[in-house]
Amino acid sequence: MKKLSARRRHPLAAVVVLLLALAATGGLYAAFAPASKAQADDTAQSLAITEGKKLYSVGCASCHGTGGQGTTDGPSLVGVGSAAVDFQVGTGRMPAQQQGAQMPRKRAIYSQAEIDQLAAYIASLGAGPVAPTKKDYSPDGANIAKGGELFRTNCAQCHNFTGEGGALTHGKFAPNLGEVSPKHIYEAMQTGPQNMPSFPDTTMTKQNKKDIVAYLKTVNGDKTESPGGLKLGGLGPVSEGLFAWIFGLGALVAVAVWVAARTAKAKKS
């Protein structure tokens, strides 16, 4: 201690203290920083991230920025999570064809493996909603009626009673949910894509989301039966009125013309 004390006024003492302080800070950072966790991940995950980053640089970076930070043409992707990537790219909305009121659904460009790699890369930029597993959205153990009630309370005002879709302002729209896969419906609720509000697990539990998906696939799926006959789009009175005018009254006018043309005429003209 005496030695130390004697040299405390040495010209280089300040430099040594500074170095020690820096080393301690750096060491502490190295010990506690989140990066260490990523490094601890298995190689498969880091490989996916690397591959995802390559795909990202080619297909997404022009709008979303080279590091996912966003540009004037596209929002930041930090923290959107793998669920958002799986939804947007899986339904073909991303990569976008052009700017517009809303990105429409189209044929997916990437394979599911590529989508997973992209998702892994975006997830590595910041924590966000994680893509669901099959167990989360399968109809097993779902309460369909409860899902219907939740759907009518939270979703029907934009998506219609049975998810046939509806209009929003300025050319935007809530799409028809009939052809959307259960996984993507689930992810849309998690992430709130485009104009849709998000329903994280804290406001709508996983079980509730499962119920809603099961309800939708029951009333607007491939195997849905329409007890009354043709659904007429499931759009309500507008399409019914059109049908009544064209096929109801139209047929009756045709019949009236037919009946009037067949008469007991005194002379044939």
Next chain:
Amino acid sequence: MSTTTNATKVSNDAPSRGTAPAGERIADWADGRLGIYSLAKTNMRKIFPDHWSFMLGEVCLYSFIIIILTGVYLTLFFHPSMNEVTYHGPYVPLQGQRMSEAFNSTMHISFDVRGGLLIRQIHHWAALVFLAGMFVHMMRVFFTGAFRKPREVNWLFGFLLFVLGMFTGFTGYSLPDDLLSGTGVRFMEGAILSVPVVGTYLSFFLFGGQFPGGDFVARFYSIHVLLLPGIMLGLVVGHLILVVYHKHTQFAGPGKTNNNVVGMPLLPVYMAKAGGFFFLVFGVIAVVAAIASINPIWAMGPYRPDQVSTGAQPDWYMGFSEGLIRTMPGWEINVAGHTLVLGVFIPLVIFPLVLVAIAVYPFIESWVTGDKREHHILDRPRNAPTRTAFGAAWISWYFVLLVGGGNDLWATHFHLSINAITWFVRVGFFVVPVLVFIATKRICLGLQRRDKDKVLHGRESGTIKRLPHGEFIEVHEPLDQEALHTLTAHEQYTPVEIGPLVDENGVERKATRSQKLRARLSKGYYGENNQIPKPTVEEYKEITSGHGHH
């Protein structure tokens, strides 16, 4: 001698042998008590003219009968109650949900009652067809001028039937207490609430307290099955009695005058035709109901005031009121703690005006023309250009509002911006009827010119002839006498004049404002360039007698 005996014998036997056929005896029995012979004598040979458009009214009558028949069946199973129950029926996506008994019993009708869903769908489709039929029937009467004296009262009867039909339909649509119709009832409640001063009281009176309360289904039920159909039935009977009393109108043609009706007798021709037509109407509606779903309440779910769906529209006949509300800017005025919601109240005021505009037209026209004679010969729409233009403008007005009512579906199905559609409707509400009026009038005048041309120069035969000096002409075939009559049978009015404002003694007379208005309107109807003078006999002779054709 023997013959005499025989004769006596026959006459004695007559009562025992000569019992009349059973049908005749029943008829005799009925005549003695109901006087059917004299009734039949006057009515069985009643003549009706033949034209398909004269059967539109029959479409309405028959669909009304179908609605009554199917409606009676539905009342056997429907519970007009808002008591809350839990659904335990076969439709899985609603099992365990709480709902009103009205909704539950409609589910029961749809899924458990034998033929229930088909009858429900026939009832509802027939209602849509009934209203559409009345609309078209009314337009037929309008465009042919069949509303003129002596039929003004019957026009009003028909108009009342249309309006009552709208409200009967609306109350019926609200009965199942599903999410769609509940939204419609809420819409109506909002409109009532917007009425200054009394709105709140009216709403409380109608719903027995706060919306939705526990009363409105039961109240709408008695209005839907008793009050309105009762009035309508009475009006239908009156409407038909007047049709028989006035006799049917007919289109102009050879042998058809204002004093006769050319057609076929009620018995047997129209008895068979009309009877058969009833079954055809029933058949068409039943087929539509069997193949197409209507108002699938199971998909909509029970009504809860905290839920709503997009695409919440009323049935088509109320669609124009929806359009008024959807496109009206949301204006409101706050005065001393009270709010006047103009955004809802103005549409509520325009709603009846849209309907009244067409209802009062016959009276305006008779005032403008000053014509107090009876008319039993129908006009061709082109020969009454101003009336036709007014009717077309009204229809376009109605249609613009329907577009507004379905603006969301126009947006999604034609990839348009809903805001753009709303603005189109706001502007179109004022502009489209004017444009349609002008265009229709021009088209009518063009058709009148064409008729005149046809009368004077004949029909274009399509045969091109080259004359010796090289000119090409098209050969025109002269029309036959019948066609000439039909094309020139219409009357043409001259504009009403105010008359000299100074009499022979130099005393000035002041024309009243209404006289001036009438003279101006009349000029707009029948003045120069507002109708094409029909060819005169002299013109026809001059052209046809001369150098062959023109």
